[in-house]
Amino acid sequence: VQLVESGGTSVQTGGSLRLTCAAPGRAFSTYALGWFRQAPGKEREFVAVISWNGGNTYLANSVKGRFTISRDNATDTVYLQMNDLNVEDTAVYYCNSGSTSPELASGRTLEPWGQGTVVTVSN
Secondary structure (H helix, E strand, O other), X not given: OOOEEEOOOEEEOOOOEEEEEEOOXXXXXXXXXXXXXXXXXXXXXEEEEEOOOOOOEEEOOOOOOOEEEEEEXXXXXXXXXXXXXXXXXXXXXXXXXXXXXXXXXXXOOOOOOOOOEEEEEEO
């Protein structure tokens, strides 16, 4: 099942975006869900993870205080609210699932990578 990310677009520094990830026909309510990103010329990196019930979240230091991850198990959707964006946030953003939050945060993903959604932040 391919995950489908959406919501990426071009914004100016200081702007906000909300990314959405869904997996039509697949139930993710018992899995950790998370976001990763890959900037031009760099490797994919971890951004945020949320536990299966939404009770625990963990974010990369580079986005703490600016990004928030949430999920809706009724619709098998995970969101990434991004505020106070800066040019270093420019990347293709991907979502994925994991057996647990620590495993997912370490890169142990369960699904094939989707197409991602492009976020471009400019001054």
